[in-house]
Amino acid sequence: MPGRQLAAVVVVCLLLSGCASGSAQLAPNHAQTTAGALSLWKDFPAQSSPRPLVLTGPAIADPATGFRNGDDKLAYISGQFTVATALPGGSASWQQQPLITADQALADLRNSGQGAPPAGASLSITAVRLGTATFSTDRGQRSLPAWVFRFAGVRDPASVLAIAPANRWPKAPRPSQDIGDLTARIAPGGDTVTVTFFGAAAGTGPCDAQYAADTAQSSTAVVLSVRELPAATSQPAPSGDVAMGCDAMGHRRELTVTLAPVLGGRVLIDSFGAPIPAG
Numbered sequence: 001m002p003g004r005q006l007a008a009v010v011v012v013c014l015l016l017s018g019c020a021s022g023s024a025q026l027a028p029n030h031a032q033t034t035a036g037a038l039s040l041w042k043d044f045p046a047q048s049s050p051r052p053l054v055l056t057g058p059a060i061a062d063p064a065t066g067f068r069n070g071d072d073k074l075a076y077i078s079g080q081f082t083v084a085t086a087l088p089g090g091s092a093s094w095q096q097q098p099l100i101t102a103d104q105a106l107a108d109l110r111n112s113g114q115g116a117p118p119a120g121a122s123l124s125i126t127a128v129r130l131g132t133a134t135f136s137t138d139r140g141q142r143s144l145p146a147w148v149f150r151f152a153g154v155r156d157p158a159s160v161l162a163i164a165p166a167n168r169w170p171k172a173p174r175p176s177q178d179i180g181d182l183t184a185r186i187a188p189g190g191d192t193v194t195v196t197f198f199g200a201a202a203g204t205g206p207c208d209a210q211y212a213a214d215t216a217q218s219s220t221a222v223v224l225s226v227r228e229l230p231a232a233t234s235q236p237a238p239s240g241d242v243a244m245g246c247d248a249m250g251h252r253r254e255l256t257v258t259l260a261p262v263l264g265g266r267v268l269i270d271s272f273g274a275p276i277p278a279g
Contacts, residue, residue: 089102
């Protein structure tokens with residue numbers, strides 16, 4: 001395969017399938033995909049106060065340092081728990097938002113389970129309290145109210161986000177294959193956004209690439225997508241009988257875009273409609 005064609009294959013692999021260390025988020029049909037992405041957020045109350053929580057990661061933080069053995073891990077993964085303590089009762093609120101109860105949090109923890117554990121395996125819950133934990137959002141990592149569950153023989157707890165689902169977005173989680181690895185840094189005034197992604201190396205060589213960022217806006221969301229610019233160089237010449245190719249390493253790249261009007265309470269999303277994590 002000629003070198004430039006191989007380079008193109010590698011770059012497409014980097015950009016679309018995540019076969020290297022990451023992938024830029026490119027839409028196959030920009031206009032059509034942009035309209036679809038914006039429509040997913042048409043009902044988002046961008047101007048409301050307090051602003052609804054926009055998650056860019058899971059609503060459950062698993063025990064940070066793992067489990068003492070495989071059975072405990074499988075019991076946790078499958079949602080098999082016994083409760084060896086009284087669950088706190090009552091309800092509470094946070095910044096004018098209602099919180100779920102400990103019973104609801106336990107149901108969420110159980111319902112997140114997948115598969116079946118070894119026969120008779122279960123994990124004992126020894127303590128439950130309302131505390132805080134860190135979750136990924138479209139406005140960065142945030143310390144939020146969470147129900148904290150401790151287990152027998154497990155060093156670290158699991159934390160279940162306590163903010164009620166009615167005040168969380170997106171309402172319908174995006175399929176994992178539709179979520180890219182874009183991250184963003186939003187300027188304090190919301191007038192610029194720097195997007196980080198992985199792609200080909202910067203430069204003008206046959207294995208390099210240049211990129212541009214495109215935006216589309218509505219009153220509730222801003223779509224940000226990345227595209228590769230046309231190559232300005234010819235393919236590398238083969239050396240003897242050895243075809244020249246390009247490595248499949250993903251390179252960290254950044255682009256900065258200016259927004260007018262400023263982002264405000266709107267959601268920054270990718271071309272599939274998934275909210276972009278803020279770094």
